[in-house]
Amino acid sequence: IEIDYEELPAVFDPREAMAPGAALVHEELPSYKGFHPPPETLPNVFAIQNWAAGDLSAGFKGADLVLEHTFRSQLAHQAYLEPHSAVVAVDGSGRISVWASCKAPFRLKHQLAKQLDIPKDRIRVHIVAVGGDFGGKGSLMDIPVCYELAKTTRRPVKMVMSYAEELTAGDPRHPSLVRLKTGVKRDGSLVAREAEVVFNSGAYAAFKPGEIPNLGGATHSTGVYRIPNYAIRSYGVYTNNVPCGYYRAPGQPQVVFAVESHTDLIARELGMDPLELRLKNLLKDGDKLPGGRGVDKVRCRETLEAAAEKAGWKKSKAGKNIGRGIGVSFRHVGGSGEANAEISASPDGKVTILTAVPDTGTGTHTLLQQIAAEVLTNSPEDIQVEIGDTETFENDAAPGGSKITAMSGQAVLAAAQELREKMTSAAAALLGCLPGEVKLGKGRFTAARGAKNGLSFAEVARHAARENGYLRVRKSYQIKSRSPVAAFVAQIAEVKVDRETGLLTVRRIVTAHDVGTVINPLTHQGQIEGGVIQGLGYATMEEVVTEGGKVVTVNLGDYRIPCTMDLPELKTVLVEDPAGPGPFAAKQIGENGIIATAAAVANALEDAVGVRIFDLPLSAEKIYFALKSSRPAV
DSSP: OOOOOOOOOOOOSHHHHHSTTOOOSOTTGGGSTTOOOOSSOOTTEEEEEEEEESOHHHHHHTOSEEEEEEEEEOOBOOOOSSOOEEEEEEOTTOOEEEEESOSOHHHHHHHHHHHHTOOGGGEEEEOOOOSOOTTOSOSOTTHHHHHHHHHHHTSOEEEEOOHHHHHHHSOOBOOEEEEEEEEEOTTSOEEEEEEEEEEEEESSOOSOOSSSOSOGGGGGGGTTBOOSEEEEEEEEEEOSSOOOOOOSSTTHHHHHHHHHHHHHHHHHHHTOOHHHHHHHTBOOTTOBOTTSOBOBSOOHHHHHHHHHHHHTTTSOOSSTTEEEEEEEEEEOOOOOOEEEEEEEEOTTSOEEEEEOOOOOSSOHHHHHHHHHHHHHTOOGGGEEEEEOBTTTSSOOOOSOTTOHHHHHHHHHHHHHHHHHHHHHHHHHHHHTSOGGGEEEETTEEEESSSSOOOEEHHHHHHHHHHHHSSEEEEEEEEOOSOOOBOEEEEEEEEEEEOTTTOOEEEEEEEEEEEESOOSOHHHHHHHHHHHHHHHHHHHHTOOOOEETTEEOOOSTTTSOOOOGGGOOEEEEEEEEOOOOSSGGGOOOOTTHHHHSHHHHHHHHHHHHHSOOOOBSSOOHHHHHHHHHHHSOOO
8 A cells, every 4th residue: 555645734833823824724614513713713723712800901000010921831641540442332223332431421422422423322331430530531532433343343342542542642731821911019919910821722622522612721810819900811722733632620730830930920029928929919708700700718818828837938948949839729610510319228228329420530439428328327338339321310420620529429418318308207107206206326217205226227228118119219410500619729839959950859748728528538638649749740740742743752651750759748738618519518629739739839949049930841951951041150
């Protein structure tokens, strides 16, 4: 077979891709199905979003000082250990069965039906354990190819991606360019901000479905600060690079790296303590964020002060070339949709939760057990979780956006509460009293008065099954309005720099989290530390390297992620406030740890040796040359 290739014009930098006369990655873009034209036509731009408040021009005129900086971030992969894999079978009647390492089985079913033009009721997605996700396991990937091969061969087809394929065709974090221009008073008051955020989407929109296939992270361009006058513009741009998708807090680490680095540069210019500058400008209850979302029960001050105290911010540093840096951010529950759960009690007293939520390694199913156990006063070991599929429920939420506890947890909570009510009524009939006189504790029903010693959970379940059949409750939960309650995070990194080599050693990271009720302390802490470690990798070493659009990072050996020898001392402070949107007032935690780490490390680097790196990762090579260029001539 002989193939002749015609090399077409290519564009790799998003700024160049937006310029007049740039080579078009998609010449027929306006004709694409589902494409929503942006408000103005720019080459290769498929999405533009704008947010504004106040009078930007007046804000800058009233400022004593105006500073402008531009920051860049790299292409970064989720580095989950299990690659994308799938098995697809097509039976004699044409019904399709799918087993895939996908966190979003219902979305997968919907997308397959749409892409293949097949009725949804002919597709069944079986839910399997997912070996790591971090946002990257929600797309179709190779499943349509498996389907076509299975249909043609009439045999099940299995495909497993190599890691070279993962790094080339996965859904990594977008490289970004963030330009910030801020007006500030001499007393440190932030009065105006102009922000331009450019996300390099790669050659395709990839896994970014929706009316506007862009990332919402740009709304964090004002950070955790009250800035009365601002204008933010965010672009999604096609280039001839790797298609990008979702990765833990999509778009936010890129923007927060820029915002928090910019904040330190403002403090340095004003001669202010970076901590004091932040404390002066923090959000307050009732403030509106870009995009119109409100923020309530703001615990940013308490969180930042707790981190500063734990890190010894005011204390002198233990030697030369050591620096400390701050990063602050917050996260709401993201996304929307519906969560479903079913709880049943068998005659032997065992409780079963039926769910269609995959466990991606975060301990979701253990959390659901604990929620039900708390309501039913049982031991979690007496509650089992069964995994359904896309025929178990009509729809269900997928992990992502820190919403599973707030949605699936609420569905389980509601189902457990109704099951408890049914069990209490059955116990009252047996005890000869009113339901309101029955108490449930440690899995045992007792009457507030009377001679009987009470009934075990199994006795009541057995009686109820004889009288009314198996006790079973099914509940749904929907997020009808976006909760204004955010979870704040403050991080302080301490680093040491070798001036001769540029080697950056992160010695310690203190992370303070604004938390609600912590349902499972072990998995909660795991989410915090895992996020911080991922943030450390993003800050200092992780990058998918491309040359002319071709990926040259071809395996996990080339794509460096932190190992145990790279880890600093990790300290966590929990600032408790039971006011979250989840069961028992729990707050979201899954994405908070990764958001501000890169900024904290970059700020600590400048504090240590006086050089500022404006693009990630903070490699020894960049630091070495920055130090070399900053040295006075001999």
